[in-house]
């Protein structure tokens with residue numbers, strides 16, 4: 482979904498250095514109202530730095546950062562933002578109910594405690610001390626604190642790391658509800674199925690640079706990686722040596738191959754094995770596309 486609306490938040494040519502490390506190089510990124518944008522990238526690619534700039538926790542040393550048309554991090558802007566960060570810095574001695582009360586008090590029209598409990602899955606946890614909770618329970622509390630102020634902009638930095646399957650699904654449902662209410666979400670994640678399930682747009686960072694940005698289908702379409710399956714007796718080790726082949730797995734009679742692009746490989750397979758059967762070629766998923774975008778260039782396929 483391309484958006485022509487005024488962005489809720491925008492990084493324009495944003496740069497950030499930490500000493501000799503250039504964490505971000507001239508990043509352009511716009512978050513549009515009511516959309517979920519997934520910011521993807523390997524460890525150290527610059528995702529949390531981008532989130533830090535948007536929240537005003539870090540100052541850009543090049544370019545411009547605007548949130549609701551203003552400088553980030555001012556009290557007015559903060560009252561419209563919620564965030565779940567990797568390092569939470571939450572006082573461990575406080576009880577969950579006390580934490581919620583404190584954070585809700587900072588917002589003009591906070592969500593009810595009952596709503597927060599339901600959305601974040603905090604049943605039975607309000608009277609517990611934060612420091613005594615399990616890692617997954619603490620993540621759920623962090624999510625509740627991020628959403629309790631009905632933020633118009635919600636930044637979720639790897640929100641489901643450490644959550645069990647049930648809690649992850651619940652968080653996805655909650656994010657969808659918030660978006661339906663009109664929130665704009667920036668999500669960083671290493672789980673590409675999460676980006677696929679939740680986001681409208683994807684931005685891929687590599688070493689501090691934006692290397693791809695667009696709707697999920699656009700990103701998938703941008704890479705020529707294909708998943709190929711066929712019944713064929715050729716040894717997987719032989720096929721693995723061919724140009725353009727990224728991965729080969731034998732499954733009984735079948736070979737499962739990841740290749741970019743597919744056509745030269747299929748021609749070669751048919752030349753070597755005219756009896757090849759049950760040929761299937763599927764387009765890449767987001768995970769395949771992400772790997773193709775971020776890996777070093779391959780030799781040209783023959």
Ligand SMILES: Nc1ncnc2c1ncn2[C@@H]1O[C@H](COP(=O)(O)OP(=O)(O)OP(=O)(O)O)[C@@H](O)[C@H]1O
Pocket residue numbers: 499500502503504522523524525526527528529530531
């Ligand atoms: N406070 C800091 N001091 C020094 N270097 C930093 C600091 N914060 C980030 N960096 C460096 O900036 C680069 C980008 O880091 P960032 O945390 O933004 O990456 P990331 O994409 O969020 O990674 P991850 O997936 O591991 O969370 C890395 O090289 C990191 O080491």
